[in-house]
Amino acid sequence: MIKLIATDMDGTFLRDDMTYDEAKFAMLHQRLQLQGTRFVIASGNQYFQLRSFFKDYPEMIYLAENGAYIRDANQVYALHAFQPETVAKILTIIQAMPDLKILVCGAKSAYTLTTTDPQHVENMRHYYHHLEVVADFETVDDDMLKFAISCPPEQTDTIVAKLRTALDGLAEPTSSGHGDIDLIQPGTNKAAGLKELGQVLNIDLADMAAFGDGGNDLEMLREVGCGVAMANAQPAVTAVADQTTGNNQEQGVLQWLTNWLDA
Numbered sequence: 601m602i603k604l605i606a607t608d609m610d611g612t613f614l615r616d617d618m619t620y621d622e623a624k625f626a627m628l629h630q631r632l633q634l635q636g637t638r639f640v641i642a643s644g645n646q647y648f649q650l651r652s653f654f655k656d657y658p659e660m661i662y663l664a665e666n667g668a669y670i671r672d673a674n675q676v677y678a679l680h681a682f683q684p685e686t687v688a689k690i691l692t693i694i695q696a697m698p699d700l701k702i703l704v705c706g707a708k709s710a711y712t713l714t715t716t717d718p719q720h721v722e723n724m725r726h727y728y729h730h731l732e733v734v735a736d737f738e739t740v741d742d743d744m745l746k747f748a749i750s751c752p753p754e755q756t757d758t759i760v761a762k763l764r765t766a767l768d769g770l771a772e773p774t775s776s777g778h779g780d781i782d783l784i785q786p787g788t789n790k791a792a793g794l795k796e797l798g799q800v801l802n803i804d805l806a807d808m809a810a811f812g813d814g815g816n817d818l819e820m821l822r823e824v825g826c827g828v829a830m831a832n833a834q835p836a837v838t839a840v841a842d843q844t845t846g847n848n849q850e851q852g853v854l855q856w857l858t859n860w861l862d863a
Contacts, residue, residue, distance in 0.1 A: 602826060603807040604638040605857070606663070606794055609645060609653070611776065611813040612830050613853050618726070620653070621851050628857045629657070638801065642790045644746070644774075644782050644816050646710060647671060648729040666774070666784045666816055667793025668745040669707055678796050679707060680788050681743035686770055690747060690783065691737055693766050700759070701750040703728065706742030713737070720750065746784055747771065753779035776814030777834070784816075791819035811845070811853050812837055828856055 607613045614620055632639050640661045641650050647664035651673070654660045658673045670677040682690070687704070694700055701720050704711045709730035712721060716733070725731055728748075734740060751759045756779055763773040763781065771783040790812075795805055809826040810817070813833040821827030822840045829841035830852050838844060846852030 601807060602637060602809045602860075603803045604640060604794075604798070604801065605632070605809045605811075606640040606642040606790070606820065606824070607811040607853050608790075608813060608817050608820075609641060609643040609650065611832060611848050612811050612817075613641075613848070614653075615849050615851070621854055624851070624854050624858075626656070628854060628861065631861050632857075638803070640794075640797065642667065642793065642810065642817075642820060646705060646728045646730065647707075649727055652729060661797065663790055663793040663797065665705055665745040666782060666788060667790045667796075668785060668788050670793055670797055677800055678793070679743060679745075680785055681707070681745055682771075682785060684744075687744045688738075690767060690770055693770075694747065694749065694763070694783075697759075697762070697766075699751055699755065703731070703748040704737055704740070704744055705746040705748055706740065706744050708742045710748070711737060711740050711742075724748075746782055749781040749783065751779050751781060753777070755779075756781065774816045776816065782816065789819045790817065791823040794820060794824065811856070813848065828853075 642663040643650055644666045647662050647669055650662045650664055661672045663670050668680045709732050710728040711732050711734050714733055714735055756775055756777055760773045760775050772786050773781050773783055775781045805823050806825040808824040810820045810824045811828045812821050813830040827841045828843045828845055829838040831847040845856040
């Protein structure tokens with residue numbers, strides 16, 4: 601019996617224009633609640649951005665920043681931050697690499713430097729509703745959860761490989777391609793976050809289902825009882841999934857939920 605359903609957001613739950621069928625989801629969510637199944641958001645994105653999609657669902661739990669920050673509107677279940685000295689080491693390494701635009705993502709806000717391209721800052725505000733521009737990262741007082749890097753798209757795989765070597769033991773690079781790379785804490789991922797949340801809610805990973813499309817969904821889809829890949833998922837994601845559903849434009853998550861609830 602599936603007791604908890606988790607979904608990634610970009611490329612999975614959301615259409616490409618960052619919308620979803622809100623009326624259909626409201627109906628399905630009500631049916632899930634009636635049978636006691638939790639619906640959870642598991643994303644690499646910022647908590648404040650994720651919450652903006654579900655204003656009518658105060659009980660919604662978010663595994664934000666790839667599972668580093670787990671909370672609902674009222675309660676923090678887990679917060680896993682980099683040690684300050686590790687943050688300093690990582691910044692020294694990545695700031696020396698060319699062609700990278702850097703955000704440091706904290707529990708209170710994300711941060712970028714005054715020297716960052718203003719157009720990039722504006723683009724990032726779509727994903728980071730709390731984003732501060734600062735003179736230097738050293739003055740920021742926050743729990744740092746993740747680094748978000750943008751690079752030339754064609755260099756993504758090469759830069760991920762370089763970062764994996766340069767940051768060994770400090771951070772793990774993960775990417776869904778397209779020039780976006782997240783540096784996350786070793787051992788921190790969506791599967792680990794779901795396991796931790798499951799201990800709070802008394803739900804085993806075997807009794808969970810999860811939806812995803814990208815590299816940061818691999819562990820989650822592999823470890824839950826029912827991993828579902830989107831039709832638009834990367835081949836590596838489809839390979840570890842138990843099932844597939846329609847693509848994000850077709851609202852494949854809602855299709856699957858409808859079929860499962862009607863079964």
